[in-house]
Amino acid sequence: MVKKIALEEHFLDPGLVDYWWPTMVDxxxxxxxxLFACLTDxxxxxxxxxxxxxIARAVLAIAGPxxxxxxxxxxxxxxxxxxxxxLAGQIQKRPDRYSGLAHLAMQDxxxxxxxxxxxxxxxxxxxxxxxxxxxxxxxxxRSYDVFxxxxxxxxxxxxxxxxxPVAPLPAIAGYNVLARPMWGWGVETxxxxxxxxxxxxxxxxxxxxxxxxxxxxTLPYQLWRFDSRSAPYGWELPKPPSQYLKxxxxxxxxxxYDLPPVMCSVGALGRDHVMFSAxxxxxxxxxxEFMDSATMDEGLRADIAYNNAAKLLxx
Ligand code: MN
Numbered sequence: 001m002v003k004k005i006a007l008e009e010h011f012l013d014p015g016l017v018d019y020w021w022p023t024m025v026d027x028x029x030x031x032x033x034x035l036f037a038c039l040t041d042x043x044x045x046x047x048x049x050x051x052x053x054x055i056a057r058a059v060l061a062i063a064g065p066x067x068x069x070x071x072x073x074x075x076x077x078x079x080x081x082x083x084x085x086x087l088a089g090q091i092q093k094r095p096d097r098y099s100g101l102a103h104l105a106m107q108d109x110x111x112x113x114x115x116x117x118x119x120x121x122x123x124x125x126x127x128x129x130x131x132x133x134x135x136x137x138x139x140x141x142r143s144y145d146v147f148x149x150x151x152x153x154x155x156x157x158x159x160x161x162x163x164x165p166v167a168p169l170p171a172i173a174g175y176n177v178l179a180r181p182m183w184g185w186g187v188e189t190x191x192x193x194x195x196x197x198x199x200x201x202x203x204x205x206x207x208x209x210x211x212x213x214x215x216x217x218t219l220p221y222q223l224w225r226f227d228s229r230s231a232p233y234g235w236e237l238p239k240p241p242s243q244y245l246k247x248x249x250x251x252x253x254x255x256x257y258d259l260p261p262v263m264c265s266v267g268a269l270g271r272d273h274v275m276f277s278a279x280x281x282x283x284x285x286x287x288x289e290f291m292d293s294a295t296m297d298e299g300l301r302a303d304i305a306y307n308n309a310a311k312l313l314x315x
Contacts (some may be wrong), residue, residue, distance in 0.1 A: 004053065005273075010061060011040070015307050023064070039281060053291075064129075068135075085102045088123040097305070099128040103129065116128050130160050139160070140195040153207075179245070203244075214253075216245075255282065259295060263296075276305045276309070
């Protein structure tokens with residue numbers, strides 16, 4: 001087995017449970033109960049799964065949406081801080097196997113920046129995971145400049161995780177099966193990343209780093225179209241869209257264990273911008289086996305499985 005770092009590996013702490021259960025509305029109760037048991041375990045169950053998949057280190061992040069669903073900003077800030085302290089306590093028990101991504105109350109951009117800094121400097125977390133928009137506000141909003149500036153200064157990557165859109169997409173209305181992981185989340189999250197690019201965040205903060213799951217939420221497939229069709233429609237940033245994707249965006253697999261999109265991402269973004277993740281416990285079955293057996297040269301396999309994440313996250 002190739003040695004792996006997995007970096008979209010979920011957990012729940014007691015303070016965030018009430019935000020998570022509504023996301024299970026489409027999931028049968030016995031399955032949801034099984035997921036809950038996995039998410040709240042930091043011992044043998046999780047470590048055995050990692051061992052079987054050859055995962056040397058799991059980078060843990062909450063199962064969303066967490067406090068981003070909270071209406072009261074002070075409560076969101078307090079609970080995010082509590083969640084990060086909880087995770088730090090779990091990592092302390094197995095620092096050889098676990099790392100962490102911060103959970104942030106994006107209702108308060110400066111508060112989120114301050115908590116990110118505390119998590120990186122004091123708790124030694126690798127970055128943060130953001131679960132999509134916060135009450136309709138996306139990460140391109142200029143109020144988040146304070147956040148991006150801090151993330152760039154800390155060299156802390158921001159993992160943008162899928163979430164439900166503000167309102168259901170009219171184009172897929174009537175097809176519940178399309179609304180969430182099958183299609184809707186990818187459109188929502190890919191669009192969110194494009195907003196960040198188009199707003200000039202990566203022009204203003206060239207060291208800002210964004211991680212996307214699902215091998216880039218379809219964006220790597222579209223680079224030529226982004227470049228050829230942006231200029232005639234009012235593109236004003238100094239670099240073409242594809243260059244911001246190549247310079248500022250990294251992608252992980254999160255449940256897309258399929259070679260063509262892996263190779264598309266490698267070709268589009270570069271071999272050092274594609275990383276392994278298992279999305280434990282949601283799409284983790286088969287993750288390790290795919291990474292070990294997919295047809296690719298051994299240097300690329302080692303880079304995707306371990307080296308790229310180690311370099312990006314400073315592990
Ligand atoms: Mn996930």
